[in-house]
Amino acid sequence: MTAAALAPVLRYRWVILAVGVGAQAAVAAVRQGLPALGPTLRTQFGLTLPEVGVIFASFSLGIVLTLIAWGALADRIGERPVIAAGLAGAAVALGVASLAPTFAALVAALFVSGLFAASATGASGRAVMGWFARRERGMALGVRQMGVPLGGGLAALALPVLVAAWDLRVALGALGAASLVAALAAARWMREAPAPPAGHVRVVAPPPLRDRRLWRLATGSGMLVIAQSGVLGFLVLYLHDERGWSAAAAAAALAALQVGGAVARVGAGRWSDRIGERIAPVRRLGAASAALLAAAVLLSGASTGVVLPVLVAGGILAMSWNGLSFTAAAEMSGRERAGTAMGVQNTVLSVFGAVAPIAVASAVTVGSYPAAWAGLALIQAAGVAVLAPLVGEERTRRAARVARLRRAAPAAPVRRREAPHAGVPLPAPTCQAFPDRRAAADGLPRSREDHRA
Numbered sequence: 001m002t003a004a005a006l007a008p009v010l011r012y013r014w015v016i017l018a019v020g021v022g023a024q025a026a027v028a029a030v031r032q033g034l035p036a037l038g039p040t041l042r043t044q045f046g047l048t049l050p051e052v053g054v055i056f057a058s059f060s061l062g063i064v065l066t067l068i069a070w071g072a073l074a075d076r077i078g079e080r081p082v083i084a085a086g087l088a089g090a091a092v093a094l095g096v097a098s099l100a101p102t103f104a105a106l107v108a109a110l111f112v113s114g115l116f117a118a119s120a121t122g123a124s125g126r127a128v129m130g131w132f133a134r135r136e137r138g139m140a141l142g143v144r145q146m147g148v149p150l151g152g153g154l155a156a157l158a159l160p161v162l163v164a165a166w167d168l169r170v171a172l173g174a175l176g177a178a179s180l181v182a183a184l185a186a187a188r189w190m191r192e193a194p195a196p197p198a199g200h201v202r203v204v205a206p207p208p209l210r211d212r213r214l215w216r217l218a219t220g221s222g223m224l225v226i227a228q229s230g231v232l233g234f235l236v237l238y239l240h241d242e243r244g245w246s247a248a249a250a251a252a253a254l255a256a257l258q259v260g261g262a263v264a265r266v267g268a269g270r271w272s273d274r275i276g277e278r279i280a281p282v283r284r285l286g287a288a289s290a291a292l293l294a295a296a297v298l299l300s301g302a303s304t305g306v307v308l309p310v311l312v313a314g315g316i317l318a319m320s321w322n323g324l325s326f327t328a329a330a331e332m333s334g335r336e337r338a339g340t341a342m343g344v345q346n347t348v349l350s351v352f353g354a355v356a357p358i359a360v361a362s363a364v365t366v367g368s369y370p371a372a373w374a375g376l377a378l379i380q381a382a383g384v385a386v387l388a389p390l391v392g393e394e395r396t397r398r399a400a401r402v403a404r405l406r407r408a409a410p411a412a413p414v415r416r417r418e419a420p421h422a423g424v425p426l427p428a429p430t431c432q433a434f435p436d437r438r439a440a441a442d443g444l445p446r447s448r449e450d451h452r453a
Helices: 002-032 034-045 049-077 079-098 103-117 119-131 134-165 169-190 214-242 246-273 279-298 302-319 322-333 333-364 370-410
Strands: 416-418 425-427
Touching: 002 079, 002 103, 002 134, 002 169, 002 416, 034 049, 034 103, 034 134, 034 214, 034 246, 049 079, 049 103, 049 169, 049 214, 049 322, 049 333, 049 425, 079 103, 079 119, 079 169, 079 333, 103 119, 119 134, 119 322, 119 333, 134 169, 134 246, 134 322, 214 246, 214 279, 214 302, 214 322, 214 333, 214 370, 246 302, 246 322, 279 302, 279 322, 279 370, 322 333, 322 370, 333 370
Parallel strands: none
Antiparallel strands: 416 425
């Protein structure tokens, strides 16, 4: 493909990324925006704290059951129909939730919404992986994952305002409208990535469901996500109940946490692309988050102005690694199975994420919020240990990939011309047959399509 023909293809990848961010944001607005409605839900339905945790978990639990199926379907028929149909179904279920008269009806509607919303996760990740080269993939999937805190942050700001101006039904209806808009955007602009060039190097890996590396990655990441879900799910209630903040002020703190997490995900992705690794950065970020949550426990008797920045910083780092983990999962299995691989990983993460709100609520009820933060820090440390063997495996796999590319790369043709006045042939300036002329760090010629490898 010539540089002129390739240019519009390269530009369109940003459209794909924008659609993927929108899809993730719509799902996250429900999953991470519901905690901002915690005080309203508890008052309107007369709930205990564990029952509030059940509401928060119901949407995630619905996601768990269909993530692998949606990912496999995206591998089979493509991303556009999967995202469009799934988010449209989620929008309908959220509309039903807005009319739920009882606690049980609300939980059921949110659960069904999660069944459909799972479509956006693996499919949008698969789309981004297909459109972006390996050297940009960490950043791109980090941007896509930015949609999670972005959607959650916007929901945390908007939902209390909608409740104050109207009521809970309008707030839940707005979440359904956001899902519908994302579904329409996917139907209009999502496209399959260009076909890989002939002779590209394929990833050789076991099927995702039988890949022990993938299950270890998912398990370690799931242990890390417990802290993420715990802090996001209960920061508002902690500030409201323990520190005396208003619901609106506490929701603003949650929004600040979401924004910080969004920026951190992009930064983590760029860092990962520069060093060419995914697992090692995930472990470092998880360890730093665990240390900050432990510090928040030690500072629990201090003023809010002292403990809150530490807690928020720990929460931001707990949110920063997701894009790297998903990138690692996709690269383990390759483009052809990326949807299934991300479905497997997200299923495990969603299981841990669904359990986290109930576990944290129980820990707070039996003990205290500092006890819950301490438990989250310990689980994160355990997750960092689980991921340790994958660091060396990734480095070995990367070295093998570089060797395969070196063997597959054709020798660059060198034309020679005669030097004037000297009769000595000199090498003429040559141009590689690759639109991207930046030198690779490993000395290999770079192509805009090297992400097919």
